[in-house]
Amino acid sequence: MKLFLKACALLAVLCIYACEQPIGIAPDGALDDVFDVNVLDTFSIKTYTEIEDSIVTSSPARFLIGAASFDQTGTVYAQSFLNLRPASLLELDEDMKFDSLYLYLYFNEALTLEEEARDYTVHLIKPVNTEELEVEYYNFDSMPFIEEPVGTFTYSPTMEKGDSIPVKISGSVGETLFALALQGEVYSGNSNFLNQFTGFAIRPGDDNTDQVISLLNTSYSSENEVAGTVTKLRMYYHEEADYSSSEYFDFFNSSNYVSFNSITASLEGTGLAGLASGARFSSELTGNISYVKAGVGIYSRIELPYVEKLNELSKNYLFNSAILEVSPLRGTYSQSMPLPDSLAVFLTNELETTGTFDYNDSGAEQYFIYSGLSYDEELGEQAVYSFDVTDLIHAQLADNGAHEFSMILTPPTSTVLCSFEQVQLPNSSHEQAGVKLKLYMTKVLTDYE
Structure with missing residues (x-):
């Protein structure tokens, strides 16, 4: 009691x-x-x-690319910028000939509209002097790039996490890089090379207004250099008299290099307009x-x-x-x-x-x-x-x-x-x-x- x-x-x-x-x-x-x-x-x-x-978006674990509208929180437009550099010296004999250039991206997931196929484009970033590169980049940042795409790829609903997306890089980009290699200019830390080639911008296609995907951003390092999902630019070449023995050289992304997501958001037409x-x-x-x-x-x-x-x-x-x-x-x-x-x-x-x-x-x-x-x-x-x-x-x-x-x-x-x-x-x-x-x-x- x-x-x-x-x-x-x-x-x-x-x-x-x-x-x-x-x-x-x-x-x-x-x-x-x-x-x-x-x-x-x-x-x-x-x-x-x-x-x-602002949000620091440097060296993200995922690249975000696409455009979409969200209930009550407006629209977003996302594109990614990627710097790639040689990890070693590329030595070529004079009889070597250029074959092709591919950018290898790696799929993570579709964040919206996963059942539909949509196009994405790759653009060459205009050369930026390495001394002008920032230590950190934010969601509102971008880099100047050439409007005409040098590559395209299409998202497919059958894609799974880790799938490779090989994007053939067209135009004179590959020939230019190969010419620099023949001159002995392609090696780690060479500012002359780095000031001529900055990297790529990855954007949603012009008709893509309703899908956002994410790509893996696995950086190169001495520990994971053989990892299958390291983002890379691969240049193929062969001996002049032997087309059957193609060789390649890779340019990698690294956490020490520039990579970031550029995100534009609009709250217009929502209850948060003006925030x-x-x-x-x-x-x-x-x-x-x-x-x-x-x-x-x-x-x-x-x-x-x-x-x-x-x-x-x-x-x-x-x-x-x-x-x-x-x-x-x-x-x-x-x-x-x-x-x-x-x-x-x-x-x-x-x-x-x-x-x-x-x-x-x-x-x-x-x-x-x-x-x-x-x-x-x-x-x-x-x-x-x-x-x-x-x-x-x-x-x-x-x-x-x-x-x-x-x-x-x-x-x-x-x-x-x-x-x-x-x-x-x-x-x-x-x-x-x-x-x-x-x-x-x-x-x-x-x-x-």
Whole structure:
């Protein structure tokens, strides 16, 4: 009987506090035991949509090429730029003759319209002096290239990850490279050669307005030089009197060379029209939905304005742990419109200070908290991302209200550069209420209890 009365008293305290204080925290289910309580915050949570002013797209794991429109988040146009260089010296006898030149690309996946064939073009980048090449390139960057394509290829629905896409390079490109080789100019680090040949731009064909594909960007290194999916430009040649014994020489891409995705996005005609870096669109103004979109830098900000009030709840209660659950809007994802396999959150404040933090001098620094995608069968296969944000809440409580904290919900860095997957996130005013903060607290008994 005494245990039952203690449980009722504890529940009553929390209920009274939730009614008297505007923190939107209410009991979530029965007590695990008389000393522990779970509380659920949905009502006080505020969500916003924001966009980065730029994204570093240098040396991406995937090349993104194509154009497409996305529900609620506008259109994208993606092209890739690729620098290729010799890894060694090419020595040729005078009796060697040029055969052909092929750019070998390697397929990853179709991000949209995977059941349709679409064309893509390869263009020669105009020579860029190596001293003018940047260390980092961003999504808004590009390089000057010759409009007339020197090669084309077609995506086929039968393509599988890792399939080779040999693109024959036409025109005088091969003859020019071969002539430089005969002069002994083709070798690693030769600035004279590098200033004459920069590489290629890969673009969607003029009629391709609805498909985006990704290609593997496996860089050459001494460890993986024999890897089958290393992007390469292969020049074939033969002895003048022997056409049957063709030889070849490869120019490789490397993480030390320039490669990047150039991505143009437009939000015109959507509820996010006008969104720019420095602006913040409340989900209350965008249909009670906030957005996350890879590839273009759109992310959601989640504000928990009353978390610091937990310190005022009672001196007898200790915060134990917290789980942030994010459930995308049902009906906005499917097999053809997949959600990201994972998302990440990190803590920031009104000064936009981010980075690692070390709660309670534990020596365990954290930056991103990750969650994989799962499905809740009890909610009809509702998609859910579940983050253990215990240390993030600890950091906010330890700050004791000195700063205004919020959490940034974004694709992981690896996904940001590899896809255009998006998440539509309903706020607390939406009937699906897609953001929940579950807090787990313990009552500490005093000597007189």
